[in-house]
Amino acid sequence: MTVRVPVVERILSANDQLAAANHARLDSAGVFAINIMASPGAGKTSLIMRTVEALKEELRIGAVDGDIATTLDADRIAALGVPTVQINTGGTCHLDAPMLQSALPQLPLAELDLLIIENVGNLVCPASFKLGVHRDVLIASVPEGDDKPYKYPVMYRGVNVLMLNKMDVLAAFEFDVGYFRRGVEALNPGLAFFPISCKTGEGIDDWLAWLRNEVKEHVPGNTGAYR
Amino acid sequence: MTVRVPVVERILSANDQLAAANHARLDSAGVFAINIMASPGAGKTSLIMRTVEALKEELRIGAVDGDIATTLDADRIAALGVPTVQINTGGTCHLDAPMLQSALPQLPLAELDLLIIENVGNLVCPASFKLGVHRDVLIASVPEGDDKPYKYPVMYRGVNVLMLNKMDVLAAFEFDVGYFRRGVEALNPGLAFFPISCKTGEGIDDWLAWLRNEVKEHVPGNTGAYR
Numbered sequence: 272m273t274v275r276v277p278v279v280e281r282i283l284s285a286n287d288q289l290a291a292a293n294h295a296r297l298d299s300a301g302v303f304a305i306n307i308m309a310s311p312g313a314g315k316t317s318l319i320m321r322t323v324e325a326l327k328e329e330l331r332i333g334a335v336d337g338d339i340a341t342t343l344d345a346d347r348i349a350a351l352g353v354p355t356v357q358i359n360t361g362g363t364c365h366l367d368a369p370m371l372q373s374a375l376p377q378l379p380l381a382e383l384d385l386l387i388i389e390n391v392g393n394l395v396c397p398a399s400f401k402l403g404v405h406r407d408v409l410i411a412s413v414p415e416g417d418d419k420p421y422k423y424p425v426m427y428r429g430v431n432v433l434m435l436n437k438m439d440v441l442a443a444f445e446f447d448v449g450y451f452r453r454g455v456e457a458l459n460p461g462l463a464f465f466p467i468s469c470k471t472g473e474g475i476d477d478w479l480a481w482l483r484n485e486v487k488e489h490v491p492g493n494t495g496a497y498r
Numbered sequence: 499m500t501v502r503v504p505v506v507e508r509i510l511s512a513n514d515q516l517a518a519a520n521h522a523r524l525d526s527a528g529v530f531a532i533n534i535m536a537s538p539g540a541g542k543t544s545l546i547m548r549t550v551e552a553l554k555e556e557l558r559i560g561a562v563d564g565d566i567a568t569t570l571d572a573d574r575i576a577a578l579g580v581p582t583v584q585i586n587t588g589g590t591c592h593l594d595a596p597m598l599q600s601a602l603p604q605l606p607l608a609e610l611d612l613l614i615i616e617n618v619g620n621l622v623c624p625a626s627f628k629l630g631v632h633r634d635v636l637i638a639s640v641p642e643g644d645d646k647p648y649k650y651p652v653m654y655r656g657v658n659v660l661m662l663n664k665m666d667v668l669a670a671f672e673f674d675v676g677y678f679r680r681g682v683e684a685l686n687p688g689l690a691f692f693p694i695s696c697k698t699g700e701g702i703d704d705w706l707a708w709l710r711n712e713v714k715e716h717v718p719g720n721t722g723a724y725r
Binding site: 311312338343344362364391392393394399412413414415416418422423424425437439440443444 | 537538539565566567568570571589591618619620621622623626639640641642643645646648649650651652664666667670671
């Protein structure tokens, strides 16, 4: 006798349900959203500032900034003249979909093309909470060391594009770019990769070209999975 | 009429209960234990290796290494000839007291003076989980930036000693040591502080002197709070 095991379709978690709602809301407003993740101090705010400065004449940009405490980063971004919302998580180690849901009404979504979200500095927890964005961006940095893909695989496995920041100090650290990339490739084959320096500007144009293209190619409601 | 509200003593959480048990076990074995926390790549393993190399002839040292995945760090430490246990947390972003409880029987506690525990690389979550150790150690690093005490106050508030690693590259980064220290002082007045470079050895002797003294001065069962 064969026992038939009932199979139910995957039930969305509460966070995933809200992420799907955030995604639909962004899509209906015509806003392409990216979620930037990294260790503390890898260069999230610096990359956002470089990106806003370069693109703010051609795209209407907004920002959401997640931190445990303070508005230090949001203040820097807002000073560039883009609408910015700070999320202070209290002690929570990541942004989640309810937090983004609360932030969205504070932004003029109908007047934006691109929303840049800066997650809490953390190489572990943010990987497990979808927000409802279109692309997940990870920034590694040279001083962190070349072994991070091997030690934080969940984060590296899930993202759409990887930057390696602080290339200007590569010579001062023992960082084997080949070893780093082999670790990445094993987890996330073909991942878009840009070695950059937010300090000198090295590689930023390649990242901007990638981002411009993602925004341009995006067809709302036709993206499949939200992130 | 005065209503008397019953007050019960603070009930320990499950984690705290196990942390207290770990602490008692370490004390009864005469082992002084430290918990090293930091962002990914700040230099936890490097500091442990410097410390083991310098002290292994005068103290009997063991190590517990916490990582999401791999035994890369534990392998490096074990290669120095000290008993080392790896804890792979799977996806969990911190060590906790049950994990340490599982690791302790794998170590020859009766033959150790000092147990060095390397937590998962994370500036948020490990601060909220006591392990049962005697001292909490935080490593900041120059490339992370000077604003980290302001943005990760829970971690900075709770530790017993702070290292600022990678001082050898201070000139290559915009890092204001005075601003950094003012942030620390506001959260944790009088905190022991050592600027170091695990690469060049700068400042390591000061850290070793501090650690030697803590081990020497420790009276088991007389420490008050476990960490």
